[in-house]
Amino acid sequence: MTISIGDRLPDTTIKKASPKGAEDIATGDFFAGRRIVLIGVPGAFTPTCSNDHVPGFIENYDALRTRGIDAVAVLSVNDHHVMAAWARFLGAEDRLVFLADGNGSFTRALGLDIDLSKAGLGTRCRRFSMLVDNGIVRELNIEEKPGQAVTSGAARILEQVEFQES
Template sequence: MTISIGDRLPEVSLKKVSPQGVEDIITRDYFAGRKIVLVGVPGAFTPTCSNSHVPGFLENHEAIKGHGVDEIAIVAVNDHHVMNAWAKFLGAEDKLIFLADGNGEFTRAMGLDQDMSAGGLGTRSQRYSMIVEDGVVKALNIEEVRGQAVTSGAARILEQIQA
């Protein structure tokens, strides 16, 4: 069942690379008492993710954070090494948080997984964005058209946080 507005995020462990090394991020603790924009993407270094979806959040990170958002986090079914390399490639390591859902547990628990094995990608995340306050989904934007980042893009999140 797909997560919905008003639902609490599932409690799972994600990974993040920091200057101290690899950190385990428990979703319950990470989202507690904070307002976070969470962006799910099918994969690091993939065309739409790298060319339009994540760059939109990178370009608008100050405007989004200016509306009381503590962090903008990008999550993908990739390992933490790939997510770290992608953050560096995009020049985003000081602006966005890159979380690795290497085994897809978080993505599956939210019901936002998709089978992309026909393209050789295995099980990945659907493209989405959401506003999460204290671990509860307040806004959810699931992209319906593959290869686009409109419904789940930064402009949509800006509209929602300004409302």
Template sequence: MTIAIGDTLPKATFKEKTTDGAVEISTDELFAGKKVVLFAVPGAFTPTCTLNHLPGYLENRDALMERGVDDIAVVSVNDWHVMGAWAQHSGGMGKIHFLADWDASFTKAMGLDMDLSAGALGVRSKRYSMLVEDGVVKSLNIEENPGQATVSSAATMIEQL
């Protein structure tokens, strides 16, 4: 079953590369008592994710924070080395969280997984964005086509705030 507005996020632990190395960060640590924008991409370094989706959130980080957002995070079914390299390459290290859902457990628990094995990509996350307040989903924007980043864009999230 797909997570919906009003649902509480499932418990999970991600890996994230920081300037001090790899750390674990739980959903409780990231979302408890905070207003957080979470967006997901099918894969780090993939064209739409790297050229369209992520840049929108990096460019609009200040605008989101000015509207009361405490934190921004991107999650992908990749390992923390890949997510860390993507954070460094994009200039996003330290600006937003780059969360590795390495085994897709969080993505599957939310019902937002998709099988892209036909394209040699395996299980990945659907592209989406959501506003989460104290662990509860307040808005949810799921793309119909994983090659597009329109309804899950930073611009859409700004409008919803």
């Protein structure tokens, strides 16, 4: 079952990629007491993810922070080495938090997994964005069309965060 607005995020352990290596984090602890925008992507270095989806959040990072967002995190079913390299490639190490869900356990617990085996990618994360407040999903935007980042893009979540602030 797919997570919904009003649901608490599942508590599992994933890895946070950093220049110093991987750090195990409990999702319950990571999201506790903070407002976080969580972005889910099918894969690091993939065209839509690298050229459109994540760059929109990098460009709008300061605007999100001024609206009370404590962190912007990117989740993918990739290992922490790939996520750290992708953060460096995008020049986003000092802005976004890159979360590696290597075996997809968090993604499956969210109900946001997708089988992309036909494309040779195996099980991945659906493209989404969500606003999480103290571990509770307040907004959820799941992209329905492959290769696009409109519904789940930075412009959409900016509108929602602004609305939340009003």
